[in-house]
Amino acid sequence: MKKKVVIVGGGFGGLNVAKSLAKANLDITLIDKTNHHLFQPLLYQVATAALSPGDIATPIRSILKKQKNVRVLLGEVVSINRELKKVKLHHGELDYDYLVLAPGTRHSYFNNPEWEKYAPGLKTIQDALQIRERVLLSFEMAERFYDERDIEPYLTFVVVGGGPTGVEMAGAIAEISKQTMLKDFRKINPLKTKIYLVEGQNRILSSYDEKLSIHARNDLIHLGVTPLIGQKVINITSEEITTDERTIRTKNIIWAAGNSASSILATLDTELDRFDRVMVKGDCTIPEDERIFIIGDAGNYRDIKGMSLPGVAQVAIQQGKYVSKIIKKSIPSEKRERFIYRDKGSMATIGRDKAICEIGRLKLTGFTAWAVWSFVHILFLINFRNKYKVMAEWIYNYLFQKRGIRLITNKTDL
Ligand SMILES: Cc1cc2nc3c(=O)[nH]c(=O)nc-3n(C[C@H](O)[C@H](O)[C@H](O)COP(=O)(O)OP(=O)(O)OC[C@H]3O[C@@H](n4cnc5c(N)ncnc54)[C@H](O)[C@@H]3O)c2cc1C
Incomplete structure (x- = not known):
């Protein structure tokens, strides 16, 4: 019988696990409480009327449509039962042999x-x-x-x-x-x-x-x-x-x-940090169970120097790929090599022609950093349609300094 893999979350982490298991002989279920994968790094542009929601969100079902070994479920996971190896949803439950939790975080307001x-x-x-x-x-x-x-x-x-x-x-x-x-x-x-x-x-x-x-x-x-x-x-x-x-x-x-991790992690009954993230081992699992992986923002992964990895997309993506290799080959815990994060650099934009960018020793500011930032973000958008649309919006915005999506659709007085 095929092994059952349940992935919770279709963000950067969960989606990369599913995609990297494309050719594996496994029975995979990916559950997300929304029907779309969201490119969070450009969310602020939707909030400030530069982009439309559809430019940065893509239905998970359509991303994985060619991957016959994955079933996509729209649903919210409420708890995990480690003893019974079950994931409980609002409606029903699922069994698993391997469980990958990548539910990300929510904001927290310091109590x-x-x-x-x-x-x-x-x-x-x-x-x-x-x-x-x-x-x-x-x-x-x-x-x-x-x-x-x-x-x-x-x-x-x-x-x-x-x-x-x-x-x-x-x-x-x-x-x-x-x-x-x-x-x-x-x-x-x-x-x-x-x-x-x-x-x-x-x-x-x-x-x-x-x-x-x-x-x-x-x-x-x-x-x-x-x-x-x-x-x-x-x-x-x-x-x-x-x-x-x-x-x-x-x-x-x-x-x-502030951020705090998803409440489902508390039901694992394992050590959490002060942001409710799971303290994971070197192979992204919990000490109590070598078949439960926590990746991306939901986990607190300490590198060999004891430093926690940042909550960025690259960590989730790389951990997703790493975990999929373990699952594909059913590598037992004692034979797993430690996850190693390869920092590809970080960047933030401040406005038109204004950004900062740090790639190893290379430090960029101004227009050059802004151009690198724009290029990298277009590159990582999930499909061609989105890449093309976002690029077109940015060019329009750049030339005319206009934000095209200034619609009020749900008017409530402030
Ligand atoms: C506004 C903003 C800007 C950012 N900018 C950058 C940037 O410029 N560069 C960068 O590298 N990183 C950036 N990040 C961080 C980056 O987006 C995260 O590190 C990354 O998304 C983490 O991936 P993840 O898979 O762990 O979680 P997410 O991508 O958050 O995905 C979690 C998924 O789990 C689903 N989910 C949650 N709970 C449940 C549940 N109970 N049941 C079912 N599904 C559930 C959610 O719907 C979601 O789809 C930004 C984040 C935000 C919010």
């Missing part, structure tokens, strides 16, 4: 879940559309008022978290408000928009070389963003955000600060 209502995070298409709606509605609301004090909170944007997502969001909002929207409004002056980027540590993009991080901060300032460095958020309400140094009146807060 303040009530903040989520006022400060949405960016992980899914729904999140991106909600943020897009809020940003666009804010300009509409500001156009309604006459008194500067009424207008101010609608034209004040606060992004919390100075990692790549926060920096990209802040830069994109600055570009929309100070360039794209300029000619579209009669009464409000989008140039009066205030954009703050709050970061608790002593610099933004702290995982990058310090000079690059300073460069990025200067680029942001040039675009009109005010970085609030070394400030911790202590409260968020519908009207304002308070840090340990100041209070800002705003209707627009975007959360790009």
Whole structure:
């Protein structure tokens, strides 16, 4: 009988396991609670009206349509029973011989879940559309008022978290408000928009070389963003955000600060870290079971120096390929070589012609980094249609400084 492989999550990790097992004589089931694989690195462009959801999301079923050994299931996994080797879904359950968990993470609000209502995070298409709606509605609301004090909170944007997502969001909002929207409004002056980027540590993009991080901060300032460095958020309400140094009146807060891993991992009854990620062994399994793998953002993998790997797409992709080799050859745990991550570099964009890029010792900024960033992101998009469409949108956006997807489709007053 064929061995049963269950993969939870059709993100970068899970999808790469399934694709790398294309020719294996296995009975594979890939489960995802959404029907699409999402290219999260460009999610902020949907949130800021540069791209449409379909440009960065592709149905998982269509990606794997030629792979006859994989069944794709739309469903949400709620728990794992290690004793019985069963995966429990909202509707029904599945048996497995090998289980690969790649459910990624969600945002976490440092034990303040009530903040989520006022400060949405960016992980899914729904999140991106909600943020897009809020940003666009804010300009509409500001156009309604006459008194500067009424207008101010609608034209004040606060992004919390100075990692790549926060920096990209802040830069994109600055570009929309100070360039794209300029000619579209009669009464409000989008140039009066205030954009703050709050970061608790002593610099933004702290995982990058310090000079690059300073460069990025200067680029942001040039675009009109005010970085609030070394400030911790202590409260968020519908009207304002308070840090340990100041209070800002705003209707627009975007959360790009903390993550915590999926709640299904707790049902494994194994060691978790403070972000609820599973502490995995050198072969990406848990100590209690050599047939359960946790890959990508959901696992905390320590390299030989004891450093945890970053939560980036390349880690998930490479771990997916590594795990598939073990499963394909049924390698027993004592014969498995340790997973080794090959860092291909990291990059973040700040705006048009502005990015930073770190590949080994090579450090790039400005237009060159931005061109490398654009090329790499087009290259990794999942299919030709998306590559072509995104490239076309970017060229249009670059030449005319317009964002074509400025639609409000689910109007709710702020
Ligand atoms: C806004 C943003 C920007 C980013 N930018 C970059 C970047 O520029 N470069 C980079 O390298 N990385 C970037 N990342 C990080 C990168 O996207 C992640 O590291 C990568 O997606 C992790 O892959 P994964 O397979 O572990 O999880 P994911 O890609 O998150 O996939 C998890 C999948 O599991 C599914 N799932 C979750 N729970 C369940 C459940 N209970 N049942 C069924 N299915 C479930 C989800 O629907 C999802 O499809 C970014 C992330 C975000 C959010």
